Amino acid sequence: MDVAAWSTQQLAEFVAIVSTARSEKEAAHVAVERAAEALDADVAAIVCAGDLIAAVGYPEGAVPVGDLAAARPGTTYARQLEVPGVGKCEAASALLEHPPGATMVVARLDRLTREETGLMRGMARVTAITMRMLRVLDDERTARKEIERLAHEQAALRNVATLVATGPSPDEIFAAVAQEVGQLLNADFTELTRFVPSAAVAVVAAWSKTGEPVPLAGPKPLGGHNLTTLIHETHRPERLEYDDSGPPAAATGGVRIRSAVGVPINVEGQLWGVIAVGTAGYEQPPPDTESRLADFTELVATAIANAGAQTELKASRSRIVASADETRRRIERDLHDGAQQRLVSLALRLRAAQETVPPELDELSAHLDSVAGELTTALDELREMARGIHPTILAEGGLAPALKSLARRSSVPVDLRVAAKGRLPERVEVTAYYVVSEALTNAAKHAQASAIHVQVDPIDGILRLAVSDDGIGGADPEGGSGLVGLRDRVEAAGGRLTVQSPPGQGTRLTVDLPLGQ
Template identity: 60%
Template structure:
């Protein structure tokens, strides 16, 4: 898979081939030394065999010669002295001749020349015994005077001298052979020692060179690889091995560097992905918590610009097929952005192309001479635009651009798509919230108007009718004769009942929509509400000006519902009500000393208050720990004019 430098330079370029060649060379040197030693040892063995044979032949011939001398000595002594004691060694020598002769012949077997000489000696000695020595001794025993004559002695001496000469002829070559074998053994010993020294020295030199080569070719590269692997494991993905070895180690170095490159690319890709996910998560967090669209748009512009490496990011909303509005932007270079302004569409630029195609577009080179390109986009070299689709319609576009010569990196389109989805979600959420808030405002306004109409209808209709009936009843009562006291009493009771019904109807009408709130404003209405409360109310009202009617109505019903809950459910003895207006916000605080435990959805009327407050764009919170009272805190936005009269 990998082809490091020099990997195919020759038959022994690979590390395995080099190790095999070095091993073969080492084996040849060691084997050669041992071969020399074995040959020398074999030669020493042959020389030793020849030496031992020569020595045995020499010993056997010497022993046979000694028998000859014993024969002659015993023979001569007996002839001269006629004493039988000289015949003992003679008889022993004669008896041992045959065995010694066989030994000599056996030892000389295999060498024709030596065997011939040995056989001549044996035959001559046997002839000497049979033809001279035995007849002479027998003659001497018989007393034959001829046994001691000079002629017989001369003949015996001649025979012995001839035998000695034959022994010398046999022993001389054997001694020379022994000496030659000894010399050869010495030479072989020297050759064996030299072979051993050369083999051992060569083996040591090759082993040292072999170890040095292994250290340079394997140990040091592997150690470098282990060091680099440790650095990679510690997080240094830029660590690389120098690719200077051949064969398998070179392949290892190349593979390590390829792995390092791959890990570094993967790290960069993961870092880019993590950065992208973090940017998307930050924007998604803003969208999820319902941040204002302007804040979301600004965050998207900055995050997308930093993530893609662009110099400029602009979010545009299409107003028509010919115009768009720049609603957010970000610049790395400090370029002035036309945020909030409308500009015409047209020419070869991303917003126009996105509107025409409805897809992501890329421009790798803007034409600096194209007059149709808006002035704000002049000087840009490349750009990418992505559509923002909200609920199936093309709402706007997001453009990233750079002033550098090189175009934006690949993948910019995919990254923009993720951000445009978040922008679309934020826009859809904002539109949904706006529609929901408008719907809530319409519902609250309709409910308030319905209350006013019911209160007006009760006041102008049923209430006036009851007053008229009561007056007619009193007029009829005055015409009752005195004797009809029972009828007068009944009419009086009916009139009193009508007056009670009328009073209850008036109270009901005031609860539906107090007239004093419309006539006198929030302050008088709350003071009246506090006086009529069944629980002691400490009112701290710091707003004396008239507020917008929806705000006054909302504040009135917040306090009214809180006082009703304190009286009916909280078992409170006192309630503190504080109202003030600071920095365009009306803050309402109602706190009692009751049993606590109130919560939204508990049937306490707080859900209706929450809907009313949120419909006005405000917020409400309830703190009600058990046995520690209940505190209701409300914030209502007043807008720019906090003193506007009702109905404006």
């Protein structure tokens, strides 16, 4: 076989073998092995930037990386390499296009022929291309994994964010976060804990890979060897190796936790609690666990802050309405016990005085008569006023008679149908009364209506009120304080108010009030 044919065949075999490598490292190893064999070399190596990538022919641990790196192309045959057990060898080298800065070096006692040098360059080229290709494939695999990971993370965050947007209870959010985090991070156990005053901690949500329900422990004192206590001290993400000293499996949904990672949850600048994942294996959770957990703490914190703000808002509205009602009741009581009583006794005394007036003083008698008459009118007016402030008839007789009296006083005829029988919770009665009262007043004041229809029905735990008129429509809650005040009052009682008032088609007010609690 001539030299060219031999060279071609060697290169073909080299390609066939090197191209089966599955990693850069493996390609480099196969390459130096085949090159040494084909060129009958004593040693062959690939070095890169002072690092050894692969070598054959040297005893273990005795590769002179520095010497190999110095045998650069252009200095071909100029370097001599001392090879242990062989002696001074002639080194030949070729640059690899990949990895950048790498060279392939082969050495044997006699110099390589021109054809052999050519073959070696060919091998170097094939090796570089193969390693390059494997690098690209590897990068792509890594990128794809990263993309998949990010997609999962995004989906989990989106699930929680969507839930947060619907305004559920904090407990629902905590449970969702625990589950999403556990599944996303492939944990065996997840726990959300909240710090409570006087150095205690309560579990607010937990999830176990086993699917077993995890009992939510009430507040217990901080202390001992555990992640929550540690984070309470440091305010930082922490890791802990429990090995076999962790919490009993019964407390963690059947999982024996060996290591755990947790990060603090801060709400409005305050340490609020901890979100932690645990694994049953002895190996540490991946290093990016802290940062991935932190992505969720933001959402949890937002949800907590929102929920807190809403609860506070509801509570303050309800306080405002309750205190206004209380004030009305007090004024009513004061009028009744104070001014009204005094007027009544004054009227009685006046009548008594009238009896004692001699018949000849008929002018005085007539005068006293007219004073007594005015006194009675004042008393009536006062009674009327007290009723307007807080209807006694409502407190005494309940909703149906109170609405009847409202309807009777309306200047526009009212068709009243009350299906609710007996007494309802006081708050519902008072709210319903004010709704109907304001709606009737509005209809009389603004609607130019000829009829008003009032319907009151208890349906499935709620009381539904509907007041409609056949007037001009176009009611606008922004236009006054009546409808806005009603909405506040209704929502403070846990209900909902809707106003439908298309111009020219009358106005319909619907209110749903929960009867429960």
